[in-house]
Every structure is written in structure tokens, then in C-alpha cells.
Amino acid sequence: MINNESVVRSCNLLNAVHELHKEGFQHLAVYCYFEGTNWAATLLPAYDLSVMDGELIVLPSLSGLHHKHVSKGRAGTFFAWDDVAISNPYTLTRYIKSRFGKLLEACKGDNFAFVGWYAKLVGKADTGLMPIMKKRATAIPHTVAIHEGADFPLPPVQRVQMYNNQLFVVDKAPHLLSQNEDWHFGHKSRIDSFDFKQNTIIRVPEYPYWLKSELEMSAYWEGAIYYAQVILKVESISDFLRQLGKEKSHTSAWKWFVKIYDSHGQLDYFVAFLLSLQMKGASALLPISRKNNRIRWLTEFESRIKERQCIHSSHNPYVGVENNPLHLGLILADYENHWLV
Structure with a gap:
């Protein structure tokens, strides 16, 4: 049985996110989902x-950066914070900002399609309908179900796909959680x-060319070097090139490497960088x-x-290779001595 306190708490949380x-x-x-008889919600990046x-x-x-809330315990309690009682979404917004700073840092940026969908969801919640995103065998009164075939549409998020008998999603850029993050390890x-x-x-990174961000592109290609090793x-650049040329004998791992790092024909720039x-x-x-042969190919x-x-004209691994502007390779152990030949 859903009580009024559960409805108030769910509305406060949903509206706090709307304010953010x-x-x-x-x-x-x-x-949003039910845990036993309690409405529950997890804050997370979209x-x-x-x-x-x-x-x-x-x-x-x-x-x-996932934070779980369950609507139980004394009124006004969120995320098991026993030191505060919160009665409105604006106060809750302040506490989320002060206590979940890393999550919010990772959620900065524009996502107009998702925000538009979410605003409609908040409108439903404000009428007393609690959103449920996990499918259930039986309907629950005073809730709004969100799944394919339900009255409320699914949000505009990525869909699980299949490639080489493997389930995957393509994570949209940006991929770095913070501008202060060491991008050398951003994809590790x-x-x-x-x-x-x-x-x-598996969660594969989108090729972030459209961001025109040197940091994002550097992290992406540093990830390629890390993946290769x-x-x-x-064991070496020559070994990499030799295996890359044997497409018929590619393992699943090689097929995924090509899918991730040649999605827009960009792999040649990486090969040119290595050569x-x-x-x-x-x-x-x-x-x-x-x-x-190397000189002729280049x-x-x-x-x-x-x-x-073309789309690869800036921030690709090969541009200005003399000075290595993307500073690639620092993720490798024994980089200078071990991997060049």
C-alpha cells in the first residue's frame, strides 16, 4: 500500500533532480522501482x-557514482541521511549538491532530449503517480509504468545492441568524468x-571527434594503446601492425578493436602515428x-x-607527430624501451 509520505518523498526527489x-x-x-513494498530510486548518470x-x-x-534512496524510515529522510530531515525539493537539491559532488560533476552538460522527457515524467509524479521503471508482473495502483508498450514512453537513452554475438552499448562522449581527471587513464x-x-x-566509447576536445580525443586514443597492450x-608496434594485417585470423578482441577504433575510418591516423x-x-x-615500406605508406x-x-582533421594522433601533441603512450610501462620496435 502506497502512503502519502511515500508520494511526497518521491515527488521531492524527482523535483530536486528537475531543479538540478x-x-x-x-x-x-x-x-525508480519498488524494493519490497517501498518506493526506491537510484541517482546516477543518464x-x-x-x-x-x-x-x-x-x-x-x-x-x-550510483546513490540509492528507499522511501522508508522517518519522514523527510533521503539516502539514509539520519542527520537531516528534508521537507521540500529545494532543500534536497542543496544537500545533493553538497554530498554528491562527484556525481554532479560527472553529470554536467546539455542533454535537452532527456531533460524534456524527464520534465513530462515530473508532471506525472506531481499528480500523485509514482514512476516505476522495472517491469512487474502485476500493476501497482497510483504508479506510472515506464517500459515498451506502457502508457509512458521510454527515455531517450542508448539501446543495447549486438555485434559478434556480444551485447554492447555505445557510450556517448564526453567520457572524462572531470576536467581534472588524468586523461591518460580516462579509459582504463x-x-x-x-x-x-x-x-x-560491454560499454564501448563513442569516437568523440564532434566534441573537438583535445582531452577527450587524447583519452580515446590512449585507450587504444592500452587496449592493444x-x-x-x-608486444611491439611491429607486432601490432602484423596482427592488424591478418584480418581473417582476428579474434573477437581484435574485431572489437577495429569496431571501436575504426568506426569512422579513423584507424589509419593511429597507424600513421605508430609508424x-x-x-x-x-x-x-x-x-x-x-x-x-614504412616511409612509402606514410x-x-x-x-x-x-x-x-574530414572529421579527423584536428586532434588526431598523427597531426604534428614530431611533438606528439596528444602526449600518447604515457599509460604504457617501459614505453620508450619496450614497445617501439
């Missing part, structure tokens, strides 16, 4: 929500979480024939990119 959207934290989301089989699901968190936890099994969902187990790095740092160790590549302007 107005302040620019538009990637902040709420996942990019940790996805749609699978017509139902809204919560993806495994890469950030650890994501790549460490990859588990190429059919019953798991940790997932592909390549230039090798020529600069280990040219004397290369056989003459291999060195000549010459042809430079001719191609001069003929056209």
Missing part, C-alpha cells in the same frame, strides 16, 4: 541507463571491464625493407589526407 537539470546537470537521472528487450536497465557503473577502467562473453554487456597482448613513432625512436633497428597517407578535409 535547470542548473546545468542535465545528465543526472533517476532509476549514460548508465540503457534499454534492453523493451525495458530500462541500469548498466554496470564505470564511475561508482572501461577497458579493464571488457568481458567478451555472450551474457555480458592489455587486451590484444601485442612515425617507430621511425623516430627505433629506425636504426628496423630492416631496410621494412623501413622503406608518404601515401599524407598525400591522401592533404586532398580532403
Whole structure:
């Protein structure tokens, strides 16, 4: 049985998030469900929500920034904060900002489509209908169900897809949680979480060219280097190029590497970066024939990119390779000595 206190508390939380959207934290989301007989909600980034089989699901968190609230205990209690009693959404907004600062930092930015959908949801809640996002076998009075086929539409979030018999979602950029985050390690936890099994969902990064952000692009390509060493187990640049050329024998891990890092034809820029790095740092160790092949490939590549302007024209790994403007490679152990040849 839903009591008035549960309705008031749910409305306060939903409206507090609505207020935070107005302040620019538009990637902040709420996942609502019932835990036993109590209405519950999890605050989380919207990019940790996805749609699978017509139902809204919560993806495994890469950030650890999920905060759970259950409407039970004394009135005015949120998130098990026993030191305060909160009676309105504006006070709750202040406490969320002061106590969940890292979550809000990760939720900064515009997400107009999601905010528009959410405003409609808050309107429903304000009439006394509590949102439920987890499918149930039986309907609950005074609630609004949110799933495929329900009266209220699903939010505009990513959908789980299938590739190479693997479930996956494409996480939209930006991927760095904070401008203060060390971008060299910005994709490390994501790549460490990859588990190429059919019953798991992997979260692959979107190619962030459209942001025109040097930090985001640097983190993306540093992730490619980390993936090559940790997932592909390549031991050198030559080993990487040799395996890349054997498409027919590609493992699942290689197929995913190409899907992630060549989604828009951008992989050649990474290859050009590696070749230039090798020529600069280990040219004397290369056989003459291999060195000549490297020079020929780079010459042809430079001719191609001069003929056209494209989405990769800025912040790609190859531009200004002499000075390595993206500072790639610092994630590697023994970078200079181990990986060049």
C-alpha cells in the first residue's frame, strides 16, 4: 500500500533532480522501482541507463557514482541521511549538491532530449503517480509504468545492441568524468571491464571527434594503446601492425578493436602515428625493407589526407607527430624501451 509520505518523498526527489537539470546537470537521472513494498530510486548518470528487450536497465557503473534512496524510515529522510530531515525539493537539491559532488560533476552538460522527457515524467509524479521503471508482473495502483508498450514512453537513452554475438552499448562522449581527471587513464577502467562473453554487456566509447576536445580525443586514443597492450597482448608496434594485417585470423578482441577504433575510418591516423613513432625512436633497428615500406605508406597517407578535409582533421594522433601533441603512450610501462620496435 502506497502512503502519502511515500508520494511526497518521491515527488521531492524527482523535483530536486528537475531543479538540478535547470542548473546545468542535465545528465543526472533517476532509476525508480519498488524494493519490497517501498518506493526506491537510484541517482546516477543518464549514460548508465540503457534499454534492453523493451525495458530500462541500469548498466554496470564505470564511475561508482550510483546513490540509492528507499522511501522508508522517518519522514523527510533521503539516502539514509539520519542527520537531516528534508521537507521540500529545494532543500534536497542543496544537500545533493553538497554530498554528491562527484556525481554532479560527472553529470554536467546539455542533454535537452532527456531533460524534456524527464520534465513530462515530473508532471506525472506531481499528480500523485509514482514512476516505476522495472517491469512487474502485476500493476501497482497510483504508479506510472515506464517500459515498451506502457502508457509512458521510454527515455531517450542508448539501446543495447549486438555485434559478434556480444551485447554492447555505445557510450556517448564526453567520457572524462572531470576536467581534472588524468586523461591518460580516462579509459582504463572501461577497458579493464571488457568481458567478451555472450551474457555480458560491454560499454564501448563513442569516437568523440564532434566534441573537438583535445582531452577527450587524447583519452580515446590512449585507450587504444592500452587496449592493444592489455587486451590484444601485442608486444611491439611491429607486432601490432602484423596482427592488424591478418584480418581473417582476428579474434573477437581484435574485431572489437577495429569496431571501436575504426568506426569512422579513423584507424589509419593511429597507424600513421605508430609508424612515425617507430621511425623516430627505433629506425636504426628496423630492416631496410621494412623501413622503406614504412616511409612509402606514410608518404601515401599524407598525400591522401592533404586532398580532403574530414572529421579527423584536428586532434588526431598523427597531426604534428614530431611533438606528439596528444602526449600518447604515457599509460604504457617501459614505453620508450619496450614497445617501439
